[in-house]
Amino acid sequence: MRVLLSVMLISSMTLTACSGWRDSGVNPRNWFGNSRSAPIVNTTNTGERRSPSDRQTGNPLIEDENAELIVRRNASSAQKAGIFRRRARVEIYDGSLVDQVTSLVVEPLPTGAIVRVTGLPQREGAFDVRLLPISEDGPINGVMEYTLNAYQPIETPVGTQSTREVRVGAFLSNNDLEEINEIRVRGELNALSSRR
Template sequence: MQKSLSLLVVAALTLSACNSWRDSRANPSNWFGSSQPAPVETAPVDEAYALVPKQREGIGLFDRPEEEDTSVPIAKIDELRIDATPTGAIVYASGTAQRQGAFNARLVPVESEENQKNGVMEFTFRVNYPKAQTAQGTERSRMVSDAINVSRQELEGIRLVRVVGQQNALESRRR
């Protein structure tokens, strides 16, 4: 043990005394030079999404054409409720469809400059109906509801939330 320890100390002292190690190619700290400034290539302004792959239409094996929107506004809006959450609000709406079988209910935002100027957030309550004719049925059997989460950033400056249907619209003002 004493021989190996003394041999190790002698080897370390010999190596540290060797001044040429610092400039040697065997020294890993010399493998790359020091950093230097380099010119930066700037991307054109219109290529803001350069890393997002471009969509190619109809090229993939399983690609389908986009379906046209066949939804229509719901017949009547029955309820509009806005529930506050820690991250914003939930806009809840329920309505009565014209006939049974309404599906794919959704609140679709309506964007217009007039609404933005007046602090109005407007949604159209849209549903799809089956292609085959269905019975009208009772009012309770035609009830449909949907909700959408709205962030605090989207609610900034909003004074009125409106949900529009085919026959009526409901509004809720901010207190």
């Protein structure tokens, strides 16, 4: 009976000591905290831009963003020339900044993180919402900054806040997260940021 009581007492003390893991900085789910709002200041970024050659090469199994520039050795003849050849399309996105960024949540995953953003345009009917990175070269000084953009019709009613809300997400791999200490999303009137 004494042994059973001792084992139960020791195991209950050990289990209660484990509850601190949830709030510790070692837990990956706590790496990005709550987002904070900041006003937009019209200044230029003084940080140096890194060239793509400065970036570490990541996982060789993940396809590069500039894959269309690479000439593939095993390309079929239909891809090389002819009437069935697909031409590279250059897409021009004319979306404008969403008025306010209301929510920024970074959800950790085993393979990286999802950046989930909610914005509030001035009017109903915004569509084709996108998170566009400010720097194509990746994070600058550990800060990955995005703008929240959407096509926003001007001839629609203003409506209530719930009918105007737009949501968008972006995935960041573990390789991308190694260089990122802060994620910032800018709108027309404010910006939200989340730090590790």
